[in-house]
Amino acid sequence: MSLRAHDVTWTAQGRPVIDGVTVEIPPGGHTALLGPNGSGKSTFLRLLAGLLRPEGGTVLLSGHDLHRLPRRAVARRMAVVAQEVSSEVEMTVLDVVLLGRIPHHRRLAAVAGEEDLTYARRALGRCGAAELEQRRWPTLSGGERQRVNIARALAQEPTELLLDEPTNHLDIAHQLALLDLLAAIPVTVVTALHDLNLAARYCDHLLLLHRGRLVAAGPPEQVLTGETVERVYGVRAEITTSPTGRPGLHFLGPSLRAPSL
Amino acid sequence: MRRRPGAALLIVLGLLLLLLSIAAASVVGAAGLSPADVVRTVAAHAGLPVEPLAPLDDGIIWELRLPRVLLAVLVGAGLSVCGAVLQALARNPLADPYLLGISSGASTGAVAVLVLGLGAGAAALSAGAFAGSALAFCCVLAVIGRGFGNTVRVVLAGVMVSQLFSALTSLTVIWAADAQSTRGVTFWLLGSLASASWASAGLCAAVAAAGMLACLPACSALDAFAFGREAAASLGIAPARTELLLFTVTALTTAVLVAASGAIGFVGLIVPHAVRALTGGRHRVLLPACALYGGVFLLAADAVARTAFAPREIPVGMLTALIGVPAFALVLRRTKEARA
Numbered sequence: 001m002s003l004r005a006h007d008v009t010w011t012a013q014g015r016p017v018i019d020g021v022t023v024e025i026p027p028g029g030h031t032a033l034l035g036p037n038g039s040g041k042s043t044f045l046r047l048l049a050g051l052l053r054p055e056g057g058t059v060l061l062s063g064h065d066l067h068r069l070p071r072r073a074v075a076r077r078m079a080v081v082a083q084e085v086s087s088e089v090e091m092t093v094l095d096v097v098l099l100g101r102i103p104h105h106r107r108l109a110a111v112a113g114e115e116d117l118t119y120a121r122r123a124l125g126r127c128g129a130a131e132l133e134q135r136r137w138p139t140l141s142g143g144e145r146q147r148v149n150i151a152r153a154l155a156q157e158p159t160e161l162l163l164d165e166p167t168n169h170l171d172i173a174h175q176l177a178l179l180d181l182l183a184a185i186p187v188t189v190v191t192a193l194h195d196l197n198l199a200a201r202y203c204d205h206l207l208l209l210h211r212g213r214l215v216a217a218g219p220p221e222q223v224l225t226g227e228t229v230e231r232v233y234g235v236r237a238e239i240t241t242s243p244t245g246r247p248g249l250h251f252l253g254p255s256l257r258a259p260s261l
Numbered sequence: 262m263r264r265r266p267g268a269a270l271l272i273v274l275g276l277l278l279l280l281l282s283i284a285a286a287s288v289v290g291a292a293g294l295s296p297a298d299v300v301r302t303v304a305a306h307a308g309l310p311v312e313p314l315a316p317l318d319d320g321i322i323w324e325l326r327l328p329r330v331l332l333a334v335l336v337g338a339g340l341s342v343c344g345a346v347l348q349a350l351a352r353n354p355l356a357d358p359y360l361l362g363i364s365s366g367a368s369t370g371a372v373a374v375l376v377l378g379l380g381a382g383a384a385a386l387s388a389g390a391f392a393g394s395a396l397a398f399c400c401v402l403a404v405i406g407r408g409f410g411n412t413v414r415v416v417l418a419g420v421m422v423s424q425l426f427s428a429l430t431s432l433t434v435i436w437a438a439d440a441q442s443t444r445g446v447t448f449w450l451l452g453s454l455a456s457a458s459w460a461s462a463g464l465c466a467a468v469a470a471a472g473m474l475a476c477l478p479a480c481s482a483l484d485a486f487a488f489g490r491e492a493a494a495s496l497g498i499a500p501a502r503t504e505l506l507l508f509t510v511t512a513l514t515t516a517v518l519v520a521a522s523g524a525i526g527f528v529g530l531i532v533p534h535a536v537r538a539l540t541g542g543r544h545r546v547l548l549p550a551c552a553l554y555g556g557v558f559l560l561a562a563d564a565v566a567r568t569a570f571a572p573r574e575i576p577v578g579m580l581t582a583l584i585g586v587p588a589f590a591l592v593l594r595r596t597k598e599a600r601a
Binding site: 073075088092095096102103 | 491
């Protein structure tokens with residue numbers, strides 16, 4: 001049960017977006033994928049999810065090259081919550097969550113059965129969305145949609161769950177509730193995040209990307225140092241220990257140093 | 262199994278409605294034949310021991326009306342299902358069966374046959390239309406290249422190729438047409454079921470059935486596409502393969518239907534929307550319901566087309582818009598109100 005990337009590269013129009021990244025995702029933990037805009041977070045998450053094929057290097061799922069495994073077999077292990085795409089979906093919440101059962105159907109033509117329904121309802125319950133079951137998707141708020149998205153992913157019964165900036169467009173209460181939920185589920189979670197304080201508070205392993213390269217990896221107090229933050233984000237930050245025992249960042253202003261390469 | 266009384270009810274209702282419409286449409290017409298006459302004709306041709314009708318009446322029912330009724334149901338059903346599939350794949354509510362250049366290609370092919378005298382009769386016309394459609398679809402595939410994932414590119418490729426073939430059609434008509442063939446072309450372009458025969462209905466039945474069989478196993482995949490291509494991929498579906506398969510199936514099905522009936526507009530656009538407003542977006546229910554209600558819709562439109570202005574017949578393609586727009590507006594209003 002492990003997810004690793006070995007010397008992975010990806011280019012877009014001749015420009016390297018991901019440049020030789022090697023990481024190991026700790027099983028069972030919550031890993032945050034951090035980095036400034038354009039650092040390659042989303043691309044790297046897609047590479048880990050097998051949605052993009054690396055141009056160099058390999059992504060290994062339990063030691064197997066991800067792109068040599070059957071797509072459906074991968075989907076039975078790994079679930080992805082992408083950034084919000086569509087609101088024009090004419091389905092009920094239960095139907096949306098049942099989409100997560102597709103990889104488990106014996107044939108693609110199979111109809112959702114009792115077992116699928118049980119898994120879908122359990123996933124909704126875990127996400128605190130049981131009462132939304134019969135609601136139509138277009139009527140949901142942003143926070144409700146995100147909970148249903150995660151329920152759909154959990155209905156896949158994944159061992160790995162990958163999320164691309166799931167806290168976007170959520171107010172602070174919903175952001176905390178969502179990250180609490182992710183902390184409570186017993187699967188390996190990888191989340192691309194913008195908010196360094198949330199990452200420090202909720203994640204036990206941080207990966208910091210800068211211009212397509214991995215510049216730091218480890219526990220929050222090791223990765224989020226004033227020096228690293230200033231070098232990668234070009235921002236001065238004072239770092240204290242917050243009441244939760246995790247690092248807390250206070251941003252002071254733009255870096256006074258010339259940006260390093 | 263999930264129990265959905267709403268969905269099951271809609272399917273049963275559609276089936277009843279279809280049977281009723283077939284019965285009604287077989288009776289309606291200028292010749293003043295009764296339902297009993299229709300039953301007797303069918304029974305006689307089925308080899309049952311009943312006394313057949315007079316040859317003229319028998320011919321009207323057996324050679325003209327029944328193939329036409331059957332063709333209307335098949336074309337309406339086929340276009341609606343293709344429209345629903347393409348709307349899901351292109352994730353575009355404006356998608357219809359003619360999205361990928363099929364109708365323009367068919368027009369070019371049919372006009373080439375009619376005007377340039379490449380052959381004679383309905384069979385040559387249909388063959389020309391099918392060849393034109395296939396050519397247009399190949400052009401669209403060539404323009405899209407490997408960019409299936411980019412729905413904007415797919416739609417643009419379809420629009421471009423449609424424009425190209427429309428221009429070719431106009432050019433052919435202007436260059437070589439006389440008044441008689443121009444009128445024939447106009448009638449054909451608007452779509453009409455007047456040339457229905459057992460042969461064309463049989464061919465359409467086979468193709469529509471094959472198309473439906475190819476689409477039904479893809480229902481889950483189509484559902485998964487609702488949240489985009491990547492979501493489908495992360496659910497274990499191969500998006501490019503699904504897209505190529507379904508684009509090809511719908512294109513070929515549409516090409517055969519258009520070759521038999523001309524480019525009847527609007528059915529493949531509005532029936533999926535109207536049915537989706539009733540059934541929701543799950544394709545396992547949506548596609549069969551589209552087949553049933555699409556068949557009923559075109560059958561009704563055609564019955565009106567051939568009787569309302571008798572003895573003159575108007576192209577059914579005009580009527581689908583005349584009936585369809587108000588009906589669609591009503592559905593749209595009702596669903597909006599239901600949501601509010």
